[in-house]
Amino acid sequence: MFNPADFPKPNFISVNGVELEVFEAGLENAGNPIVLCHGWPEHAFSWRYQMPALAAAGYHVIVPNQRGYGHSSRPSEVTGYDIKHLSGDLVGLLDHYGYEDATFVGHDWGAMAVWGLTLLHPSRVKRLINLSVPYQERWEKPWIEMMEQVFGSDFYFVHFNRQLGVADAVLEENTFQFLRNMYRKNLPLAEPAPGMMMINLAKAEAPIGEPVMSDRELAVFVSAFETSGFTSSINWYRNLDRNWHLLADVDPIIQQPALMIYGDRDPVAKSENLSDFVPNVEVINLDCGHWIQQERPEETNQAILNWLEQQTAT
Incomplete structure (x- = not known):
């Protein structure tokens, strides 16, 4: 398990009208940037196993707590979390460092931000x-x-949008219990329980499956959400229909080389037509659930580094 004391100390960087809490590794590799984007309900700390491996491979590793998370800014307007703002923050990070472009890595909502x-x-x-x-x-x-x-x-995506503030309050009342119950692996197969999944998780007194991380690692996430609350990060979900409108006139085909890593036991559905929209994609499946880079850090690192090596060789 990872010792949280070994995680880098952050810098605070002003971009796109907000201040982001940014963690870095491999500063000696300036000129070869890779930006890691976390998901929900996560934190830059979710990339703790990837940062040193990527730095050792020659990358300047840039890992923001994205807007709404940790000690980064938390705009009060819901529309402050649409894909235009989220992508603008990432462009602002590149501008701050003087980079024209970078390799981007995303997990969960971070993946949605990287696609956008x-x-x-x-x-x-x-x-x-x-x-x-x-x-x-x-x-x-x-x-x-x-x-x-x-x-x-x-369905929690719908509930977040139709019942503003309801889930937010339940998660904030049960922050430790929710995150402890959320970060599990090797879950037994079961029919979904009635009701809203995230509220059920927050109220469940006993977790199922096995913990993804140690108590000390979990404490980093718990402390972060006790500071930030949940509304600002849930506001990402509240912009999905707005994002649908914002992307109306955008070319939907992604031409860049792409790697897609799935967990075979992840409840998130795999795409049946990914290569229609991302023609230069390679797909890898790992034997794990949703928290891929934390459940299978070595295999994730190897998959990423092998693919990056292939890309730089061609």
Whole structure:
């Protein structure tokens, strides 16, 4: 397990009207940037096993707590978390360091941010690696509207959008319990329980499966969300339909070389037509659940480094 004391100390960088808490490794490798984008409910600390490996491989590793997380800015307006703002923050980071482009890596919502960044600012993305969440094609109707029709009002994406503040309050009342119950692996197969999944997790007194991390590692996430609360990060979900409109006139095809890493036991569905939208994609499957880079750090590092080596050799 990782000792949290070994995680780098952050710098605070002003970009795009906000201040981001940014962790770095491999500063001696200036000129070869790789930006790691965490998901929900996560933190830059979720990349703790990848940072030293990438730095040792010659990369300047840049890992922001994205807006709404940790000690980064938390704008009060819901629209401050749309894909235009999220991708603008990442472009602002490149500008801060003087980089024209970079390799971007995303997990979960971080993957969605990286897909969106590549669509909106293709010249700033050299290549991309995403974990868990594949490219989401733009459906005929806005995403939340479609999810409500297909999955119903208790589906957490829909609930976050239709019942503002309800889940936020439950998660904040049960921060430790929610995150302890969330960060599990090797879960037994079971039918989904009725009700809203995230609220159920926050209220469950006993976790199932096995812990993904040590108590000391978990404490980093718990402390971060006790500081930030959950509303600002949940606001990312509250912009899905806005993002659908913002991406209406964007070329939907991603031309950059891409690596997609799935966990075979991840409840997030794999894409059936990924190469239609990302023609230069390679797909790797690992034997794990949703928290890929934390459940299988060595295998994740090897997959990333092997692919990057292939890319730089061609």
